[in-house]
Amino acid sequence: MARRNDERRAALVDAAIEVLAREGARGLTFRAVDTEAAVPVGTASNYFANRDDLLTQASARVYERLRPDDSEITRRQTGVTDRESYAASMHELVDRVSSFRTGYLALLELRLEATRRPDLRAVLTERVRADLDANVAFHLASGLPGDETTVRLLYLAFNWLIVEQLTLPDVLSEAERHALVNAAVDRLVTP
Amino acid sequence: MARRNDERRAALVDAAIEVLAREGARGLTFRAVDTEAAVPVGTASNYFANRDDLLTQASARVYERLRPDDSEITRRQTGVTDRESYAASMHELVDRVSSFRTGYLALLELRLEATRRPDLRAVLTERVRADLDANVAFHLASGLPGDETTVRLLYLAFNWLIVEQLTLPDVLSEAERHALVNAAVDRLVTP
Numbered sequence: 001m002a003r004r005n006d007e008r009r010a011a012l013v014d015a016a017i018e019v020l021a022r023e024g025a026r027g028l029t030f031r032a033v034d035t036e037a038a039v040p041v042g043t044a045s046n047y048f049a050n051r052d053d054l055l056t057q058a059s060a061r062v063y064e065r066l067r068p069d070d071s072e073i074t075r076r077q078t079g080v081t082d083r084e085s086y087a088a089s090m091h092e093l094v095d096r097v098s099s100f101r102t103g104y105l106a107l108l109e110l111r112l113e114a115t116r117r118p119d120l121r122a123v124l125t126e127r128v129r130a131d132l133d134a135n136v137a138f139h140l141a142s143g144l145p146g147d148e149t150t151v152r153l154l155y156l157a158f159n160w161l162i163v164e165q166l167t168l169p170d171v172l173s174e175a176e177r178h179a180l181v182n183a184a185v186d187r188l189v190t191p
Numbered sequence: 192m193a194r195r196n197d198e199r200r201a202a203l204v205d206a207a208i209e210v211l212a213r214e215g216a217r218g219l220t221f222r223a224v225d226t227e228a229a230v231p232v233g234t235a236s237n238y239f240a241n242r243d244d245l246l247t248q249a250s251a252r253v254y255e256r257l258r259p260d261d262s263e264i265t266r267r268q269t270g271v272t273d274r275e276s277y278a279a280s281m282h283e284l285v286d287r288v289s290s291f292r293t294g295y296l297a298l299l300e301l302r303l304e305a306t307r308r309p310d311l312r313a314v315l316t317e318r319v320r321a322d323l324d325a326n327v328a329f330h331l332a333s334g335l336p337g338d339e340t341t342v343r344l345l346y347l348a349f350n351w352l353i354v355e356q357l358t359l360p361d362v363l364s365e366a367e368r369h370a371l372v373n374a375a376v377d378r379l380v381t382p
Contacts, residue, residue, distance in 0.1 A: 021306075022307075023217070024215055024216055024217050024303060024304075025215060025217075026214070026215050026216075026217035026218060027217060105303065105306065108299065108303060109303060111354070111358035111359065112215060112296065112299060112300060112303075112358065113215075114358055114359060115212075115296065115357070115358055116213075121359060124359055125359045125361045125362055128355075128359055128362050129361075129362050132362070149370075149371070149374045149378075152371060153348055153371065153374060153375055153378065155351075156347070156348040156349075156351040156352055156355075156371065156375075157344055157347040157348045157351070158347075159351040159354070160346075160347040160348070160350040160351040160354070161347055163302070163350070163351070163354075164319075164347075166306070167302035167303065167305055167306055168302065168305060168312060168315055168316045168319055170316045170320075171316055171319050171320050171323070179340075180340070180343060180344065180347065183340045183344060184344055184347075187340075187344065187378055187379050187381060188378050188379070190378060
Protein backbone atom coordinates (compact mmCIF):
# COMPACT_ATOMS: atom_id res chain seq x y z
CA MET A 1 0.00 0.00 0.00
CA ALA A 2 2.85 2.38 0.86
CA ARG A 3 4.43 1.57 -2.47
CA ARG A 4 1.23 2.23 -4.36
CA ASN A 5 0.97 5.56 -2.54
CA ASP A 6 4.50 6.46 -3.60
CA GLU A 7 3.69 5.69 -7.21
CA ARG A 8 0.50 7.71 -7.04
CA ARG A 9 2.38 10.62 -5.47
CA ALA A 10 5.07 10.52 -8.20
CA ALA A 11 2.37 10.47 -10.88
CA LEU A 12 0.73 13.51 -9.31
CA VAL A 13 4.03 15.38 -9.12
CA ASP A 14 4.74 14.51 -12.76
CA ALA A 15 1.30 15.86 -13.62
CA ALA A 16 2.14 19.05 -11.71
CA ILE A 17 5.26 19.49 -13.87
CA GLU A 18 3.15 19.27 -17.03
CA VAL A 19 0.64 21.77 -15.66
CA LEU A 20 3.43 24.18 -14.65
CA ALA A 21 4.97 24.06 -18.13
CA ARG A 22 1.67 24.43 -19.95
CA GLU A 23 -0.29 26.81 -17.72
CA GLY A 24 2.35 28.61 -15.70
CA ALA A 25 2.74 28.71 -11.94
CA ARG A 26 -0.57 30.53 -11.56
CA GLY A 27 -2.38 27.72 -13.34
CA LEU A 28 -1.09 25.11 -10.90
CA THR A 29 -4.06 24.16 -8.74
CA PHE A 30 -4.84 20.84 -7.05
CA ARG A 31 -7.80 20.50 -9.38
CA ALA A 32 -5.62 21.03 -12.50
CA VAL A 33 -3.23 18.36 -11.21
CA ASP A 34 -6.12 15.93 -10.64
CA THR A 35 -7.35 16.52 -14.18
CA GLU A 36 -3.86 16.16 -15.71
CA ALA A 37 -3.25 12.93 -13.77
CA ALA A 38 -6.73 11.65 -14.66
CA VAL A 39 -7.61 10.93 -11.01
CA PRO A 40 -10.77 11.85 -9.09
CA VAL A 41 -11.10 15.47 -8.00
CA GLY A 42 -9.76 15.80 -4.47
CA THR A 43 -6.93 13.27 -4.89
CA ALA A 44 -4.02 15.76 -5.02
CA SER A 45 -5.24 17.56 -1.93
CA ASN A 46 -4.86 14.27 -0.03
CA TYR A 47 -1.22 13.92 -1.03
CA PHE A 48 0.15 17.42 -0.48
CA ALA A 49 -0.10 19.61 2.60
CA ASN A 50 -0.54 22.76 0.53
CA ARG A 51 0.51 24.46 -2.69
CA ASP A 52 4.03 25.20 -1.40
CA ASP A 53 4.47 21.49 -0.69
CA LEU A 54 3.42 20.66 -4.25
CA LEU A 55 5.76 23.29 -5.74
CA THR A 56 8.68 22.04 -3.65
CA GLN A 57 8.09 18.41 -4.61
CA ALA A 58 7.77 19.38 -8.27
CA SER A 59 11.19 21.06 -8.21
CA ALA A 60 12.78 18.04 -6.49
CA ARG A 61 11.20 15.72 -9.06
CA VAL A 62 12.49 17.73 -12.05
CA TYR A 63 16.03 17.50 -10.68
CA GLU A 64 15.56 13.78 -10.03
CA ARG A 65 14.42 13.22 -13.60
CA LEU A 66 17.25 15.38 -14.99
CA ARG A 67 19.95 13.27 -13.33
CA PRO A 68 22.11 11.45 -15.87
CA ASP A 69 21.57 7.70 -15.97
CA ASP A 70 24.30 5.35 -14.78
CA SER A 71 25.69 4.70 -18.25
CA GLU A 72 26.20 8.42 -18.86
CA ILE A 73 27.88 8.83 -15.47
CA THR A 74 30.21 5.93 -16.19
CA ARG A 75 31.05 7.38 -19.60
CA ARG A 76 31.80 10.76 -18.05
CA GLN A 77 33.93 9.18 -15.34
CA THR A 78 36.00 6.99 -17.61
CA GLY A 79 35.79 8.17 -21.20
CA VAL A 80 36.27 11.90 -20.89
CA THR A 81 39.87 12.91 -20.70
CA ASP A 82 40.47 15.44 -23.43
CA ARG A 83 38.81 18.47 -24.90
CA GLU A 84 36.99 16.62 -27.70
CA SER A 85 35.37 14.04 -25.45
CA TYR A 86 34.60 16.82 -22.97
CA ALA A 87 32.75 18.71 -25.71
CA ALA A 88 30.89 15.50 -26.61
CA SER A 89 29.81 15.00 -23.01
CA MET A 90 28.62 18.64 -22.87
CA HIS A 91 26.51 18.09 -26.00
CA GLU A 92 25.03 15.05 -24.29
CA LEU A 93 24.27 17.13 -21.18
CA VAL A 94 22.60 19.99 -23.10
CA ASP A 95 20.58 17.52 -25.21
CA ARG A 96 19.47 15.57 -22.16
CA VAL A 97 18.31 18.64 -20.24
CA SER A 98 16.60 20.31 -23.20
CA SER A 99 14.84 17.10 -24.22
CA PHE A 100 12.95 17.22 -20.90
CA ARG A 101 11.21 20.30 -22.24
CA THR A 102 8.31 20.48 -19.77
CA GLY A 103 10.66 19.87 -16.81
CA TYR A 104 12.96 22.72 -17.76
CA LEU A 105 10.06 25.11 -18.47
CA ALA A 106 8.55 24.09 -15.12
CA LEU A 107 11.84 24.98 -13.40
CA LEU A 108 11.75 28.44 -15.00
CA GLU A 109 8.18 28.88 -13.77
CA LEU A 110 9.33 27.78 -10.31
CA ARG A 111 12.21 30.28 -10.34
CA LEU A 112 9.77 33.08 -11.17
CA GLU A 113 7.37 31.82 -8.51
CA ALA A 114 10.31 31.83 -6.06
CA THR A 115 10.49 35.62 -6.38
CA ARG A 116 7.06 35.61 -4.69
CA ARG A 117 7.52 32.73 -2.22
CA PRO A 118 10.45 32.85 0.23
CA ASP A 119 10.09 29.17 1.22
CA LEU A 120 10.30 27.99 -2.38
CA ARG A 121 13.20 30.35 -2.97
CA ALA A 122 15.12 28.79 -0.04
CA VAL A 123 14.51 25.25 -1.32
CA LEU A 124 15.52 26.10 -4.89
CA THR A 125 18.59 28.05 -3.77
CA GLU A 126 19.85 25.07 -1.79
CA ARG A 127 19.13 22.69 -4.67
CA VAL A 128 20.80 24.80 -7.38
CA ARG A 129 23.85 25.49 -5.24
CA ALA A 130 24.24 21.81 -4.32
CA ASP A 131 23.92 20.89 -8.01
CA LEU A 132 26.52 23.45 -9.04
CA ASP A 133 28.90 22.40 -6.26
CA ALA A 134 28.49 18.74 -7.23
CA ASN A 135 29.31 19.56 -10.85
CA VAL A 136 32.44 21.41 -9.77
CA ALA A 137 33.52 18.57 -7.46
CA PHE A 138 32.87 15.95 -10.14
CA HIS A 139 34.89 17.96 -12.61
CA LEU A 140 37.84 18.53 -10.30
CA ALA A 141 37.93 14.87 -9.22
CA SER A 142 37.83 13.67 -12.83
CA GLY A 143 41.08 15.26 -13.87
CA LEU A 144 39.32 16.86 -16.85
CA PRO A 145 40.85 19.93 -18.42
CA GLY A 146 39.48 23.17 -16.96
CA ASP A 147 38.87 24.51 -13.46
CA GLU A 148 36.00 25.59 -11.20
CA THR A 149 35.51 28.76 -13.24
CA THR A 150 35.16 26.64 -16.40
CA VAL A 151 32.33 24.67 -14.84
CA ARG A 152 30.55 27.79 -13.61
CA LEU A 153 30.79 29.64 -16.91
CA LEU A 154 29.61 26.57 -18.85
CA TYR A 155 26.70 26.33 -16.41
CA LEU A 156 25.74 29.93 -17.18
CA ALA A 157 26.13 29.69 -20.95
CA PHE A 158 24.38 26.34 -21.38
CA ASN A 159 21.44 27.28 -19.20
CA TRP A 160 20.65 30.29 -21.35
CA LEU A 161 21.28 28.26 -24.51
CA ILE A 162 18.55 25.90 -23.31
CA VAL A 163 16.24 28.80 -22.39
CA GLU A 164 16.71 30.14 -25.91
CA GLN A 165 16.03 26.78 -27.52
CA LEU A 166 12.93 26.05 -25.45
CA THR A 167 11.31 29.49 -25.45
CA LEU A 168 12.38 31.07 -28.79
CA PRO A 169 13.75 28.16 -30.84
CA ASP A 170 14.22 30.21 -34.03
CA VAL A 171 16.62 32.79 -32.60
CA LEU A 172 19.53 30.37 -33.07
CA SER A 173 19.54 27.46 -35.50
CA GLU A 174 20.44 23.97 -34.34
CA ALA A 175 23.78 24.31 -36.13
CA GLU A 176 24.47 27.62 -34.37
CA ARG A 177 23.63 26.13 -30.98
CA HIS A 178 25.89 23.17 -31.69
CA ALA A 179 28.75 25.47 -32.68
CA LEU A 180 28.27 27.55 -29.53
CA VAL A 181 28.61 24.46 -27.29
CA ASN A 182 31.89 23.58 -29.02
CA ALA A 183 33.16 27.15 -28.83
CA ALA A 184 32.22 27.46 -25.15
CA VAL A 185 34.17 24.33 -24.23
CA ASP A 186 37.06 25.35 -26.45
CA ARG A 187 37.41 28.83 -24.97
CA LEU A 188 36.42 28.21 -21.37
CA VAL A 189 38.62 25.17 -20.81
CA THR A 190 41.93 26.82 -20.27
CA PRO A 191 44.96 24.55 -20.50
CA MET B 192 -4.18 65.33 -27.24
CA ALA B 193 -2.21 62.80 -29.25
CA ARG B 194 0.75 63.47 -27.01
CA ARG B 195 -1.30 62.99 -23.88
CA ASN B 196 -2.58 59.69 -25.33
CA ASP B 197 0.98 58.55 -25.97
CA GLU B 198 1.94 59.33 -22.39
CA ARG B 199 -1.09 57.53 -21.07
CA ARG B 200 -0.33 54.51 -23.25
CA ALA B 201 3.30 54.40 -22.04
CA ALA B 202 2.11 54.59 -18.43
CA LEU B 203 -0.27 51.68 -19.05
CA VAL B 204 2.47 49.59 -20.68
CA ASP B 205 4.80 50.37 -17.77
CA ALA B 206 2.05 49.24 -15.41
CA ALA B 207 1.71 46.02 -17.44
CA ILE B 208 5.44 45.34 -16.92
CA GLU B 209 5.02 45.66 -13.16
CA VAL B 210 1.98 43.35 -13.19
CA LEU B 211 3.85 40.77 -15.31
CA ALA B 212 6.81 40.73 -12.92
CA ARG B 213 4.68 40.56 -9.80
CA GLU B 214 1.75 38.37 -10.85
CA GLY B 215 3.08 36.43 -13.82
CA ALA B 216 1.69 36.33 -17.35
CA ARG B 217 -1.53 34.75 -16.15
CA GLY B 218 -2.14 37.65 -13.79
CA LEU B 219 -1.94 40.21 -16.58
CA THR B 220 -5.48 41.41 -17.16
CA PHE B 221 -6.72 44.79 -18.37
CA ARG B 222 -8.25 45.29 -14.96
CA ALA B 223 -4.94 44.57 -13.16
CA VAL B 224 -3.23 47.10 -15.45
CA ASP B 225 -5.89 49.72 -14.68
CA THR B 226 -5.41 49.15 -10.96
CA GLU B 227 -1.60 49.25 -11.21
CA ALA B 228 -1.72 52.47 -13.26
CA ALA B 229 -4.33 53.97 -10.91
CA VAL B 230 -6.70 54.81 -13.76
CA PRO B 231 -10.45 54.14 -14.03
CA VAL B 232 -11.48 50.57 -14.76
CA GLY B 233 -11.92 50.20 -18.53
CA THR B 234 -9.05 52.51 -19.50
CA ALA B 235 -6.57 49.84 -20.64
CA SER B 236 -9.18 48.17 -22.83
CA ASN B 237 -9.48 51.45 -24.75
CA TYR B 238 -5.76 51.54 -25.51
CA PHE B 239 -5.03 47.94 -26.56
CA ALA B 240 -6.80 45.83 -29.16
CA ASN B 241 -6.46 42.68 -27.07
CA ARG B 242 -4.19 40.87 -24.65
CA ASP B 243 -1.68 39.91 -27.38
CA ASP B 244 -1.36 43.59 -28.28
CA LEU B 245 -0.63 44.44 -24.64
CA LEU B 246 1.95 41.64 -24.32
CA THR B 247 3.68 42.72 -27.54
CA GLN B 248 3.82 46.36 -26.47
CA ALA B 249 5.14 45.35 -23.05
CA SER B 250 8.05 43.45 -24.62
CA ALA B 251 8.88 46.39 -26.93
CA ARG B 252 8.79 48.76 -23.97
CA VAL B 253 11.16 46.63 -21.86
CA TYR B 254 13.71 46.65 -24.70
CA GLU B 255 13.23 50.39 -25.11
CA ARG B 256 13.87 50.98 -21.41
CA LEU B 257 16.88 48.62 -21.44
CA ARG B 258 18.66 50.58 -24.16
CA PRO B 259 21.86 52.21 -22.91
CA ASP B 260 21.69 55.99 -22.67
CA ASP B 261 23.74 58.18 -24.99
CA SER B 262 26.60 58.67 -22.53
CA GLU B 263 27.06 54.90 -22.17
CA ILE B 264 26.99 54.44 -25.95
CA THR B 265 29.59 57.17 -26.41
CA ARG B 266 31.78 55.63 -23.72
CA ARG B 267 31.53 52.23 -25.38
CA GLN B 268 32.32 53.71 -28.79
CA THR B 269 35.31 55.72 -27.73
CA GLY B 270 36.67 54.50 -24.41
CA VAL B 271 36.70 50.73 -24.85
CA THR B 272 39.74 49.50 -26.65
CA ASP B 273 41.35 46.87 -24.47
CA ARG B 274 40.34 43.93 -22.34
CA GLU B 275 40.11 45.87 -19.06
CA SER B 276 37.82 48.57 -20.37
CA TYR B 277 35.82 45.90 -22.19
CA ALA B 278 35.30 44.09 -18.89
CA ALA B 279 34.26 47.39 -17.29
CA SER B 280 31.70 48.00 -20.01
CA MET B 281 30.33 44.45 -19.53
CA HIS B 282 29.92 45.10 -15.79
CA GLU B 283 28.05 48.27 -16.71
CA LEU B 284 25.83 46.28 -19.08
CA VAL B 285 25.01 43.51 -16.57
CA ASP B 286 24.34 46.08 -13.83
CA ARG B 287 22.10 48.16 -16.07
CA VAL B 288 19.98 45.20 -17.19
CA SER B 289 19.70 43.59 -13.76
CA SER B 290 18.82 46.90 -12.11
CA PHE B 291 15.61 46.97 -14.19
CA ARG B 292 14.46 43.99 -12.16
CA THR B 293 10.77 44.05 -13.04
CA GLY B 294 11.54 44.54 -16.75
CA TYR B 295 13.83 41.53 -16.90
CA LEU B 296 11.42 39.33 -14.93
CA ALA B 297 8.61 40.51 -17.24
CA LEU B 298 10.71 39.41 -20.25
CA LEU B 299 11.13 35.94 -18.72
CA GLU B 300 7.37 35.76 -18.19
CA LEU B 301 6.88 36.84 -21.81
CA ARG B 302 9.30 34.15 -23.05
CA LEU B 303 7.32 31.51 -21.16
CA GLU B 304 4.06 32.97 -22.46
CA ALA B 305 5.56 32.82 -25.98
CA THR B 306 5.62 29.01 -25.71
CA ARG B 307 1.80 29.27 -25.63
CA ARG B 308 1.28 32.14 -28.11
CA PRO B 309 2.75 31.88 -31.61
CA ASP B 310 2.24 35.59 -32.41
CA LEU B 311 4.13 36.68 -29.31
CA ARG B 312 6.83 34.13 -30.08
CA ALA B 313 7.30 35.61 -33.57
CA VAL B 314 7.58 39.16 -32.21
CA LEU B 315 10.04 38.19 -29.47
CA THR B 316 12.13 36.05 -31.84
CA GLU B 317 12.56 38.97 -34.22
CA ARG B 318 13.37 41.33 -31.37
CA VAL B 319 15.95 39.08 -29.69
CA ARG B 320 17.65 38.21 -32.96
CA ALA B 321 17.82 41.89 -34.00
CA ASP B 322 19.27 42.75 -30.59
CA LEU B 323 21.89 40.00 -30.82
CA ASP B 324 22.81 40.95 -34.40
CA ALA B 325 23.13 44.62 -33.39
CA ASN B 326 25.44 43.69 -30.53
CA VAL B 327 27.61 41.64 -32.87
CA ALA B 328 27.71 44.44 -35.49
CA PHE B 329 28.51 47.07 -32.84
CA HIS B 330 31.28 44.88 -31.51
CA LEU B 331 32.85 44.16 -34.90
CA ALA B 332 32.67 47.83 -35.96
CA SER B 333 34.29 48.97 -32.73
CA GLY B 334 37.57 47.17 -33.25
CA LEU B 335 37.24 45.65 -29.78
CA PRO B 336 39.09 42.43 -29.02
CA GLY B 337 37.00 39.31 -29.63
CA ASP B 338 34.78 38.08 -32.47
CA GLU B 339 31.13 37.22 -33.16
CA THR B 340 31.42 34.05 -31.07
CA THR B 341 32.68 36.13 -28.14
CA VAL B 342 29.59 38.32 -28.27
CA ARG B 343 27.23 35.35 -28.52
CA LEU B 344 28.82 33.44 -25.65
CA LEU B 345 28.86 36.54 -23.45
CA TYR B 346 25.17 37.02 -24.29
CA LEU B 347 24.44 33.48 -23.11
CA ALA B 348 26.51 33.63 -19.94
CA PHE B 349 25.38 37.08 -18.83
CA ASN B 350 21.71 36.38 -19.41
CA TRP B 351 21.79 33.38 -17.08
CA LEU B 352 23.92 35.32 -14.59
CA ILE B 353 21.10 37.88 -14.46
CA VAL B 354 18.43 35.15 -14.16
CA GLU B 355 20.37 33.72 -11.23
CA GLN B 356 20.72 37.09 -9.54
CA LEU B 357 17.08 38.08 -9.99
CA THR B 358 15.41 34.75 -9.18
CA LEU B 359 17.77 33.03 -6.68
CA PRO B 360 20.11 35.81 -5.54
CA ASP B 361 21.83 33.69 -2.88
CA VAL B 362 23.16 30.98 -5.21
CA LEU B 363 26.11 33.19 -6.14
CA SER B 364 27.41 36.05 -4.03
CA GLU B 365 27.91 39.49 -5.52
CA ALA B 366 31.67 38.90 -5.44
CA GLU B 367 31.27 35.58 -7.26
CA ARG B 368 29.09 37.18 -9.92
CA HIS B 369 31.61 39.98 -10.36
CA ALA B 370 34.45 37.47 -10.75
CA LEU B 371 32.45 35.48 -13.31
CA VAL B 372 31.95 38.57 -15.50
CA ASN B 373 35.71 39.21 -15.45
CA ALA B 374 36.52 35.56 -16.15
CA ALA B 375 33.99 35.38 -19.00
CA VAL B 376 35.52 38.38 -20.74
CA ASP B 377 39.02 37.13 -20.07
CA ARG B 378 38.43 33.66 -21.51
CA LEU B 379 35.95 34.40 -24.28
CA VAL B 380 37.84 37.31 -25.80
CA THR B 381 40.47 35.48 -27.79
CA PRO B 382 43.38 37.57 -29.03
